[in-house]
Amino acid sequence: MATFRQWGWWAAIAAAGAATQAAAQAPGSLERGRYLMQTVVACGNCHFQRGPQGQPLPEKGLSGGMLFDEPPFKAYASNITPDPETGIGKWTDAQLAKAIREGIRPDGRVIGPPMPIEFYRHLADDDLAALIAYLRAQPPVKNAVPASTYTMPLPPNYGPPVKSVTAPPRSDKVKYGRYLADIAHCMECHTPRNDKGMLETARRGAGGQVFKGPWGASVSRNLTPHPSGLKGWSDAEIAKAIRTGMDRQGKPYRPPMGFGFYEGISEPDMAALVAYLRSLKPLPFAGAQK
Incomplete structure (x- = not known):
């Protein structure tokens, strides 16, 4: 397939x-x-x-x-x-x-x-x-x-x-990275939701949402620096995954991840996004599978 x-x-x-x-x-x-x-x-x-x-x-x-x-x-x-x-x-x-x-x-x-x-x-x-x-x-x-x-x-x-x-000023990488993540609405998909469909903000970035479509079912990844998330990933590996839609093993991500757009993110903006992800509270993956 x-x-x-x-x-x-x-x-x-x-x-x-x-x-x-x-x-x-x-x-x-x-x-x-x-x-x-x-x-x-x-x-x-x-x-x-x-x-x-x-x-x-x-x-x-x-x-x-x-x-x-x-x-x-x-x-x-x-x-x-x-x-x-x-x-x-x-x-x-x-x-x-x-x-x-x-x-x-x-x-x-x-x-x-x-x-x-x-x-x-x-x-x-x-x-x-x-x-x-x-x-x-x-x-x-x-x-x-x-x-x-x-x-x-x-x-x-x-x-x-x-x-x-x-x-925020671009000189503050973490704050500007959060700004970019907000307007990119990354956490709209990568934060779990409760049984009423509301985002569980206390578990920001822990992933676990399921998205069904012509591609089958995809599960949003854990973006926090937890062992079930991005702990152990280099900055270059995180940037490559965002831009190419491939994980560290070369396995392709599925939609709705918009890597076709994210491929064009500038180097300074990507560095800020990665810095922000590094700043998140480490949380275990919120989904049933990884």
Whole structure:
């Protein structure tokens, strides 16, 4: 059976992401937005259309439609291209910012899971502006996406309005690494959930979530410096696993790990991410298998 990488689904994405490393990244610029979107934030991991085997179709842009059928919800990724009828073409920058960082649509409706609003609330103002600039620059793609349905109550909001956020200084590797991990929503997958579907924040990074799809079932790994996690791994081994989707023995990881995007993460950003993972509390693997 072919592996995810052998199918070649991520070749175009990885090439585009790698090309952004050398680009100028002025705060709030289109270039910064392109880098974030094609690497760390990786919105296309959910918002790309998918083919019959679940393969991403980057040529159709961020036009949405991917189904997340995980009771208590049946959610579809939205069309976030500038199409005026089926996408975000009629939204203002302020409305886009509120939707991304606070999970509130222009009509006041709350955006439900799996949109990781709790993590996007940490997006710095400059990076939020850069992401919006990138979305504005994309070609509009008409794709009407079904409405998501939830059998669980959605919160009225995800917290008070976010007034302003500044990213930590890059000189503080651990804090900046946490910032990158937050906007990449790494812990949305790599933290276990309780029987109500809520993240168990006391076990941050311990893995164990199960993700089912055309690839079968994948289990998120333990990212903490525990023997069942990353203890004993070198920085280079961690970076290689994130970028290539292969463990130390050359065994391929399965989706939804977005290594096709992460391949383009810059060396300084990867060093910060690794430093942050090293700082996590060592915790035993939270899943039933490793």
